[in-house]
Amino acid sequence: DTGVSQNPRHKITKRGQNVTFRCDPISEHNRLYWYRQTLGQGPEFLTYFQNEAQLEKSRLLSDRFSAERPKGSFSTLEIQRTEQGDSAMYLCASSLEADLNEKLFFGSGTQLSVL
Amino acid sequence: DQQVKQNSPSLSVQEGRISILNCDYTNSMFDYFLWYKKYPAEGPTFLISISSIKDKNEDGRFTVFLNKSAKHLSLHIVPSQPGDSAVYFCAASPYTNAGKSTFGDGTTLTVKP
Numbered sequence: 001d002t003g004v005s006q007n008p009r010h011k012i013t014k015r016g017q018n019v020t021f022r023c024d025p026i027s028e029h030n031r032l033y034w035y036r037q038t039l040g041q042g043p044e045f046l047t048y049f050q051n052e053a054q055l056e057k058s059r060l061l062s063d064r065f066s067a068e069r070p071k072g073s074f075s076t077l078e079i080q081r082t083e084q085g086d087s088a089m090y091l092c093a094s095s096l097e098a099d100l101n102e103k104l105f106f107g108s109g110t111q112l113s114v115l
Numbered sequence: 116d117q118q119v120k121q122n123s124p125s126l127s128v129q130e131g132r133i134s135i136l137n138c139d140y141t142n143s144m145f146d147y148f149l150w151y152k153k154y155p156a157e158g159p160t161f162l163i164s165i166s167s168i169k170d171k172n173e174d175g176r177f178t179v180f181l182n183k184s185a186k187h188l189s190l191h192i193v194p195s196q197p198g199d200s201a202v203y204f205c206a207a208s209p210y211t212n213a214g215k216s217t218f219g220d221g222t223t224l225t226v227k228p
Contacts, residue, residue: 041221044218048215056215091159102214103161103164103213108157
């Protein structure tokens with residue numbers, strides 16, 4: 001297991017289309033996070049899972065966004081009816097809750113461009 | 116209202132000298148702080164962290180200092196190397212969920228040979 005894997009690396013879509021991203025975390029990690037990063041800014045928290053349970057969602061996550069982690073392993077992030085403002089890097093990260101000094105292991109992200 | 120601020124967008128340092136990156140925060144509920152490094156086309160990678168019960172944590176060439184009263188932390192890199200050139204993000208979180216971090220906007224460090 002070499003780390004957090006995200007697919008696709010790049011996604012170009014037209015406004016109004018739906019897109020879905022996938023994240024495969026480090027296998028023994030029970031926490032999985034989604035962040036969004038726009039140019040010149042730091043990552044912003046969107047949502048996180050502990051095992052298969054989605055425990056928290058940011059106010060940034062409109063009802064067009066939905067995330068799942070069906071079996072507590074990989075996760076998907078879907079954006080419905082995309083808007084140009086959704087263009088950003090979507091980062092997935094995982095961590096081990098039991099780690100006393102918890103830190104995030106990030107994937108390389110999915111760069112979304114909405115035309 | 117930005118709760119974690121990195122006021123210097125960029126920093127340029129000569130190889131072998133010290134790099135000092137600064138970060139300020141406003142939320143008193145933050146009690147765990149992390150630094151991440153990011154290369155182009157990659158996700159951020161963890162560098163070093165510090166909890167609020169400490170004022171200093173050291174790991175090789177990297178040292179993080181925390182001044183709780185001033186709500187300020189800094190990352191020192193000594194000696195700086197060209198491979199350290201990257202974007203550095205400061206992050207802060209409540210200790211109950213260190214993964215749910217609030218990030219600053221980053222400082223781009225350039226280390227010149």
